[in-house]
Amino acid sequence: xxxxxxxxxxxxxxxxxxxxxxxxxxxxxxxxxxxxxxxxxxxxxxxxxxxxxxxxxxxxxxxxxxxxxxxxxxxxxxxxxxxxxxxxxxxxxxxxxxxxxxxxxxxxxxxxxxxxxxxxxxxxxxxxxxxxxxxxxxxxxxxxxxxxxxxxxxxxxxxxxxxxxxxxxxxxxxxxxxxxxxxxxxxxxxxxxxxxxxx
Amino acid sequence: xxxxxxxxxxxxxxxxxxxxxxxxxxxxxxxxxxxxxxxxxxxxxxxxxxxxxxxxxxxxxxxxxxxxxxxxxxxxxxxxxxxxxxxxxxxxxxxxxxxxxxxxxxxxxxxxxxxxxxxxxxxxxxxxxxxxxxxxxxxxxxxxxxxxxxxxxxxxxxxxxxxxxxxxxxxxxxxxxxxxxxxxx
Numbered sequence: 001x002x003x004x005x006x007x008x009x010x011x012x013x014x015x016x017x018x019x020x021x022x023x024x025x026x027x028x029x030x031x032x033x034x035x036x037x038x039x040x041x042x043x044x045x046x047x048x049x050x051x052x053x054x055x056x057x058x059x060x061x062x063x064x065x066x067x068x069x070x071x072x073x074x075x076x077x078x079x080x081x082x083x084x085x086x087x088x089x090x091x092x093x094x095x096x097x098x099x100x101x102x103x104x105x106x107x108x109x110x111x112x113x114x115x116x117x118x119x120x121x122x123x124x125x126x127x128x129x130x131x132x133x134x135x136x137x138x139x140x141x142x143x144x145x146x147x148x149x150x151x152x153x154x155x156x157x158x159x160x161x162x163x164x165x166x167x168x169x170x171x172x173x174x175x176x177x178x179x180x181x182x183x184x185x186x187x188x189x190x191x192x193x194x195x196x197x198x199x
Numbered sequence: 200x201x202x203x204x205x206x207x208x209x210x211x212x213x214x215x216x217x218x219x220x221x222x223x224x225x226x227x228x229x230x231x232x233x234x235x236x237x238x239x240x241x242x243x244x245x246x247x248x249x250x251x252x253x254x255x256x257x258x259x260x261x262x263x264x265x266x267x268x269x270x271x272x273x274x275x276x277x278x279x280x281x282x283x284x285x286x287x288x289x290x291x292x293x294x295x296x297x298x299x300x301x302x303x304x305x306x307x308x309x310x311x312x313x314x315x316x317x318x319x320x321x322x323x324x325x326x327x328x329x330x331x332x333x334x335x336x337x338x339x340x341x342x343x344x345x346x347x348x349x350x351x352x353x354x355x356x357x358x359x360x361x362x363x364x365x366x367x368x369x370x371x372x373x374x375x376x377x378x379x380x381x382x383x384x
Contacts, residue, residue: 149335150359163323163359166342167334185333188313188344 031057034095041102043068046086048099055092062089065101071137073156073174076101085156085175104174105136106153109198112170114184116191123191128198129160162186239303240270242280246291246308247348247372250282261285262308264348275299282308284349289374291349310348311375317341319383320366323359328352335359347372356382 033054040050046065055061065074065086074086077100086101113126124145131151133139138152141160149162153174160170165186170193172182181192242252244262252260252268255278260268281293291311298304318324318336325335328344329352336342349372356366366382 148337161335163335163337164340167326167336167344169332169334187342188310188346 031059032095033057034059034092034097036061036090036092036097036099039098039100040065041100043072043103044074044101046101057092059092060089061092063087063099063101067103069103069135069137071154073104073153074101075104075175083179103136104177106151106158106174106177107131107133107136107139110178110195111198112193112195114191114193116189118189118191121189131160158182236301238273238275238298238301240273240296240298241267241303241305242270243267243305243307244282245348246282246284246310247350249285250291250308251285252308253279253281253283255279256281273298273304275301280306284374287373291375310346310372312347312349312372313377314344314347314352314354314370314372315341315377315379316344316354317379317381318356319381320356320358321384324356324365324382325359327355327357347378349373354380 034057036048036053036055038048038050038053040046044065045068046063048061048063053061063076063086065076067074067086076084076086076088078084078090079098080100090097090099109128109130111126111128114123116123128144129141130144131139131141133151137154139150141149141151143149143162143165147162147165147168149160149165149168151158151160153159156174158172158174158177162168167188168184168186170182170184172180172193172195176182178195178197181194184191184193242260242262244250244252244264244266247264249261249263251258252262252270254270254273259270262268275298278296278298279293280296281290283290292308294306296304296306316326316336318338318340321338323335323337326333333344334342352370352372354368354370355364357364365384368380370378370380372378
């Protein structure tokens with residue numbers, strides 16, 4: 001009899017231990033599933049593909065996107081806030097992340113500010129340029145002061161070349177346009193410039 | 200107690216070593232912080248050739264292109280600084296310096312000339328100078344390149360978007376002036 005009670009007690013103990021282990025595993029040891037929604041714009045290829053993806057917490061997701069058209073540049077946005085170039089990685093710290101990738105289109109109106117290295121040269125007042133063209137890699141631009149030029153955006157390298165303003169050439173990256181300063185030369189002088197998108 | 204004494208002696212030794220290093224290494228003294236009652240006048244030669252630097256007409260420095268020198272004993276007051284090409288004696292710059300306070304002053308001898316390019320070719324041209332692309336120029340326009348250093352310059356013109364050279368010239372800048380280049384078909 002005693003032996004029987006003892007057997008039941010052992011079984012109960014085993015069940016309790018098993019339940020406790022399950023609770024511990026579900027609470028601490030097993031990472032939850034997190035969703036990553038990927039949205040790819042027109043002309044973008046790469047991985048992860050467009051759609052819903054599930055990863056474990058703390059998984060590192062490597063992304064790599066390329067433009068379908070030669071010379072175009074990709075920008076990637078995480079939750080519409082964190083911006084990155086076409087290749088990189090994210091860590092799944094949370095659920096419901098949204099990753100979008102699109103081709104950068106610099107066409108539009110920008111306010112340009114020049115700053116000369118030579119402090120004795122007075123920079124012009126900030127001026128607006130309107131960038132236009134048949135595609136996202138080249139075209140023409142007009143300057144509100146009456147100047148004109150051509151632009152090319154070959155694989156993230158952006159050149160704005162005036163043909164009627166004293167050999168002025170403005171260089172930057174497509175990805176950096178509006179965020180990082182570029183460099184310029186003109187009249188035999190040089191300096192840096194920034195651009196701010198107006199429309 | 201013994202351990203505490205050791206620690207104290209180590210700390211004191213560290214402080215002493217740091218103080219000694221700070222005092223003995225000349226690089227620790229910031230060059231941009233001269234003594235408050237002195238004038239430091241630094242001249243940089245970027246004009247393309249070796250020059251003599253004159254201070255109130257008296258030669259004070261000889262600087263190769265790209266070199267920097269410090270004028271000996273500048274004083275408060277109005278002075279004339281000038282630079283002459285060592286080889287030819289041609290004056291590349293002359294400027295009045297009004298020094299009213301102690302401190303650090305900089306003077307750069309820049310390229311003294313200009314090149315003026317006129318395009319009458321009939322198309323937008325892309326221009327290179329010594330192999331480096333400098334920009335475009337529209338038809339019937341003149342563009343100026345300032346601060347040209349003394350030296351030789353090979354300029355080439357191509358119709359924009361075409362690799363073929365349609366005009367070329369070698370300009371020898373040996374003085375102060377304006378050097379024109381008219382591109383015609």
